[in-house]
Amino acid sequence: MCFEDEAGQGLRPPRGRTWSRRGHRPQVRVHGGEHGSRVSIAGMVCYRPGHRSRLIYRIHRYRRRKDERVGFTLTEYTRMLQAAHQQLPGGRIVLVWDNLGVHHSTAMRAFIDDHADWLTVFYLLAYAPELNPAETVWSLLKRSVVNFLATDLDDLADMIKHRLKVIQHHPGVIDGCLAPTGLTLNTTPAITN
DSSP states (O other), X not given: OEEEEEEEEESSOOTTOOOOSTTSOOOOOOOGGGTTOEEEEEEEEEOOTTSOOEEEEEEEEEOOOTTOOSSXXXXXXXXXXXXXXXXXXXXXXXXXXXXXXXXXXXHHHHHHXXXXXXXXXXXXXXXXXXXXXXXXXXXXXXXXXXXXXXXXXXXXXXXXHHHHHHHHTOHHHHHHHHGGGTOOOOOOOOOXX
């Protein structure tokens, strides 16, 4: 079972989170050439009883160039799903994701239907991020970058990749992301009367 979600990080530091000595106004200098640029992340946390939990992710850089997409395209999502199909034991994916527009697009629906032999999709309820363990991964990521100042977009993307690789190599952390949701992977037999 895989849970997918998206997150993003820009070059500007979060407001109200900087600090300095008492009586001195905090100042964080940010490179001026890439305001509004951001790194978007799409990731899947994957669980299977008896197997190591996994994090599969993709990064998209947005530099505010003409005709450049701000977020992930359908092609990027389908490539991530195909990579997960290749990487996961058994290759069969039960995917749970939110109601983002591209997830409901006609082209995505066609992709899901064409790959129904290994891909089954369920949509989360609207406004239910507490049911998605990928949200906890983003929380861990954002906490780890709070004191990091990127000089440019590539520096930020490299740092995000590094932090996500650290999470990837600790399946216990990925397992811990499932706990706050209240969901379990235990299956119970159906009751028949």
